[in-house]
Amino acid sequence: MSPPTAAIAQQLRQLIYYHLDNDMEENALFLAGRLHALDPRNPDGAHLLALCNLRLGRLKAAYDHSKEKGGKGAHLGCAYTFAQACLGLEKNGEGICALDRARGLWAARNHWNKHSEISRRHVPDAAACNRLLGKLYNAQGDTAKAMHHYIHALKANPFMWDAFTDLCDTGAVVRPSNVFKMSTDMISSLSDSGVLNGNDAFLSQQRFVEPKNPFISTPDIDPFNPSTRTGGDVGLNLGGSNLLSRLNGKVPVSNANGTGSHHLDVETPTSNGQIMHEDDVMIGDVGRPAVNEHEPPQAPGRKARVQAFTPSEEPPRMRSITSRSRLKTGSESTDATDIPRPVGQNGHKRTVSGHSMPPSEKVVDPTAAPPRRSVRLLNSISSQIRPSSSRLAAATSRDTETRERRELRKKATGTKGRATSTTSASTVGRVVSGNRKATVEIAEPAHKQDSRQQNGSMAAPPPRMGSVNIDNTREREALQWLLDLMLKLGTGYSHLSHFRCLQALEAFDSIPVQQRETPWVLAQIGKAYYERSMYTQAEEIFQRIQKLAPARMEDMEVYSNVLWQLKKDTELSYLAHVLVEQDRLSPQAWCAIGNAFSLQREHDQAIKCFTRATQLNPKFAYAFTLQGHEHVANEEFDKAMFSYRCAVNADHRHYNGWYGLGQVYEKLGKFDVAEQHYRAAAQINPTNALLAVKIGSVLDRMKKTQPALVQYIHAVSLDPRSNLARFRKAQSHLKLHNPTEALKELKILKDLAPDDANVHFLLGRTYKRLRDRTNAIRHFTIALNLDPKASQYIKENMESLEEDEEFSSDEDR
Template sequence: MALSTGHVASQLRHIIYYHLDNNLIRNALFLAERLHAYEPRSFEAQYLLSLCHLHNGEIKAALEFSQASGSRGMHAGCAYVYAQACLDVGKYLDGATALERCKALWASKNHWNKHSETQRQHLPDAAAVYCLLGKLWQAQKDLNKAVDCYVDSLKLNPFMWDAFLGLCSTGVNIRVPNIFQLSPELLAIINSAPGAEDNPSDLLSPTGGNFPTQTTGNATSDPFMVPNSRTESDTTYGSSALWEKLNGSSVTVASVPAHVIHEGMETPGNQSSGSGSEEFRIANGVTDPDSAWEPPLAPARKNRPVQTMSSDHPGHPPPKMRPTGIRPRPRPRTEPEDPPLGPGDREPPPAPRFGDRKRTVSGQVAHPVSQQPVEPGAPQRRSVRLFNQIKPTTSKLSSATLAGRDGREVKKIRGQTTTKGRTGTVGRVVSGNRKPMESSDYDGKEPRATYVPANSGPPPLPKTAERTKELEALNWLLGLFTKLASGYFSLSRYKCPEAVSHFNTLSQGQRETPWVLAQLGRAYFEQAMYTEAAKYFSRVQALAPTRLQDMEIYSTVLWHLKSDVELAYLSHQLLEADRLSPQAWCAIGNTFSHQRDHDQALKCFKRATMLDPEFAYAFTLQGHEYVSNEEYDKALDAYRHGINADNRHYNAWYGLGTVYDKMGKLEYAEQHFRNAATINPTNAVLICCIGLVLEKMNDPKKALVHYERACSLAPHSILARFRKARVLMKLQEYKFALTDLKILKDMAPDEANVHYLLGKLYKMLHDKANAIKHFTTALNLDPKAAQFIKDAMEALDDDDMEDEDMA
């Protein structure tokens, strides 16, 4: 017997997917090489080999094996792996081009709610590809295309969290509730879910999708052949405004053409005998919620009157049996013609018309079946299908047990009695020989087979209740994602109080997770509330000791708090978790920086940038160390690298402004400070920096405006209120300045500069006693500034002498 090529390849693919699902990547890679050697021209073999290399961390190997078919867009899976590898190696335009070329293969696919414990979709759908395209275009610095791709991804699947994070990083305005809502697309997929569960392999059948198949024997050997490329019209989504894209008109699942190219494969399993796929039913508007949750029926037979050996109709001899073999595919019941007869078949007698008297197997007159109007195009109810068949069967197993070896139907089942058209099982059921008992409803419906095995748990919920539960769960998840997204979006726009309020609306279990706690820590860090931020980050460290994300922010918080021991412990813990992570080397660099060892700190920050050239925060910390060493040219270069890695990293813009301020280039300093304030408009420090530059440019009135805004943004900011009082003194607004300085004295009673400025103000107000009092307090708090304070006190005495001479 000749070896079946298709079956060998199919078995290899099954084994590869088995190892991939069990995270046995090396085994899967070894088997993928065997499959590629067996079918070197198969796109599916190339896809699996490149996918295994990608999962194994071999990026360049994945790029190599997927380039042949992926770069030309001939296979969606190869193009997807090729684009992922291009994103890692920096070939952004090549990856985006490959995905665009095969758009006809993935644009109409939506695999949301089609992944379960027993079902997989191994090729990407449109939402996943759009998300990857957005990342590629964003890395290519084409933000307009990136935003469009992220929006398309979220419209198809609102749970694509990566797309939402990318959308926030672009800086566009977002209406979060318009994203996380129950769209018509999701409802259509939910309504079609029972059909997909009844027949999970419809996507592999020729009726489920038009892809070429190669038949060997009785099975479909290779569903992974190259499909014919089809062009697809681009869909517009109304206005260019982002919220209109997210909330505007969209292509529903019902509007997708019925002929969809499927080149993917679900998890290998037994193919069911369903006649139509879920997508085909939705595309044609055929929905049957009543029969969607029923078990699949056996293949339909022709409508024939019930004939028995008692010869109720003597004029019609029993029909001859069909030859044994594969049953022909049943035709839909909506067609009027009967299927062609076999060579040994006779013409069947005409089906009984409405009103004819029907008889049961025992010869008793049965009640006529009431005909109910059926909507045109709608499928028949299960009861109608059962009465149109010779015998109610619900599975292939039951039809096989009720038929003889040669296909002849059994006349009468032993152990059953017939009384007025109702059947029931008589006798005891012995263990090991249990059979389903047929029961009939009292409302005139057809009998249903009910079988409850031992220890089977509660019976399943009705289909309406189950669908209601599913919709309730989906609404709850969308509400959860709305809260999380609202908090993250507010934090990405540096609206920290709003972000904290959004995150606090979460339940206790969701709030006490490492990701949410880290976002809360970042929110307090951006408000310069370092003590509160440290509390949240310490809880993150306790819950997830090996977590690396956001730990560089925690190290900076500890640097501000001057917590040497905690900072050293954090550095050691991060280094133990992953010594090749940039976060660990940033924490070590902050440790050396706090010890004023700037050279060692610079080495650590450079190490972090070598490990991840896109880690903008490490470049910023590197620039801060160069400023401490007064190496301004190198600092400018480091800050520019940080901006190149992340254009919205406001700390790098702030660093550039600081360097230009120290170099005396006040116009450049003001420009860069304003750029930083545009990104983070709620940061009081940035507003104060703009005011300081304007003050140096001899424009105290504009500087006062910025200081007042900074005080309104951060009422507890000592720096903003101190500079505001100083400008008020320059403008000779002594009363307002005195009010602010008194507030400052209560906020920072141990600050020498506050008492020194109060002494100068009282000197201007000719209040010598209070002036001497605050000068003395400043001298005690800061002995290093004794010379300046003594000079001010001597000037106070000189002013008194001049006043006496003038008198």
């Protein structure tokens, strides 16, 4: 007889997730094919088959297998996998429609604290789906909707880092302090887990851990038919061992039959029926749950209502209260009841531990009827043969008495039943006498205790209340520390995405040293130095990155451009060689090779290398920009314009592409169009002094000297170390007949660039305008020595020192 199909499918699903979790995608794909063939109409099989293909990078196969159920939004797993495949295949609209149709299956889910090394969720929650929708809308070009979904993803899960970085990259103004903070779900989860009231959580835990004595009356807790069950019935706040799971303390709850839940961190409402949590099932066609088969091996099930009794005894049975038992005396009533009644019913006092104490003297009820003769005879006999009160005698007689009592109860009638009750009373008296130590020692044989411990039925001693409080407090402090770290990293990245490099460097400097000395953080610091044109400092940072992570390829195109700016031919060639050896199919390696050829003025070879980089990654905007620069060097302006437009299409916030387009239009003499592109670049990067200088230069070409001067002044304020900005500012002052202001700028510039012939030549003209003939001849002579090629032009200015000529625009150039 073949096993049922459901059992086979369950085992296959477990095997598939086992191989996926251990990075054996090929094995998982093979087993997923068996599962899908077993029941082709089951959406779970289609989901796993598509998921395995997606993990292997086979996007078209994942798209095909998940389209039927995922495209309609009927199955959450299929819809999510289908949308991921659509993102890779650039079918963004279809992925958006699939997730929107499945919105009812994921909108109310939040799994931010449900993953650990012993539990997982294989279907996405609202944060994951919003993040994927944001990426789909961003790839489609709808920035507003992308920002909307990124914000919702971060509200649900502030640790979703790529949603934050993508939000910053869209140009949105983000306040990291409003992102990386305790969310409402976190606070409520912390409160529910007992972090805010550790003692109460421990007491509720202890109430279910400590074994119950069957002979102690507890009127508010009925061990046979409990009226309520709390979440600590099974699992005892075990949860996952990761930080967020331990903070929340969600535990599995057993079913009514005593069998443990199949899922180790399920919040299951307690009831008499079997109820599964919605997070632990696959969402099917019409929202019905299909069993989640990915789970760790089950722990041995706990036996219901056995914990409170020793293995050699069965639970005592409650006797019905008859009119005859009500008329007995107090002593007979006590002897005849297996479980003593609470205070007020049997008159017994209780010890501190809650055990009932026997009365010091017999209390006779005057209204009770005299005992029968048979009862008196049996009492006298039992008193003669009653074993001594020593612990050894009690241990010897306990099993015998229990077995006799069990047999006599089955046929207890008349005098024999009462005699049995009287005989068992001797044992009851010793149990409730307050001598708990004796009871624990002789409760069961050693071999039975060992077997119970192996089966996991005996609970471990609970931790102390103080340790629970301390652990929970530490976990909350750890979570807050993580949020603070994310806040500092996010603040630095947000500043850098808006090119506020100085603020970004300050934010990254506030990060702890062990976190700052990591490749990702150092790369951000290096890019900040690069954007500030501090190439020497940027080179040092990237050298540290190579020592920490020699195989790192990300951001190496920036390092190659730093070396190009520093004109370090040997270092750039070595970097290109190293990157090609590590990964010859990475666009960063080909960008480094292209920069090396460009520095050697082999522009055609550089263009081939940059073209190869764009073929490897069509979204690599920086390679398109470098390709355009080489076309400009070859005066191929049409090709350069095409390359720059490709860069802008790949990344609309890539300001270098806008700058390149402005440069082409400026060379073509279209100064007004060039100004528009320069301003578009400056709007993206408002802290770049070169862009302000370029705007001023095209305004100057259009005879707008005063607006040009405003741009130069702005450029100097952005970067006081910019020689070009100060030089252009001095030129504009001379054109506006302000030689004194020009002289101030030139004196500063002379100290910054003492070997620049243009600076000394402009100083000579300034002194000539101020009629300082001696200083004018001096600086003209220095300029002539520094640049002999311009000797004819310099000599013409020296010969005209005695003349009062106006400065023309040609001279200014």
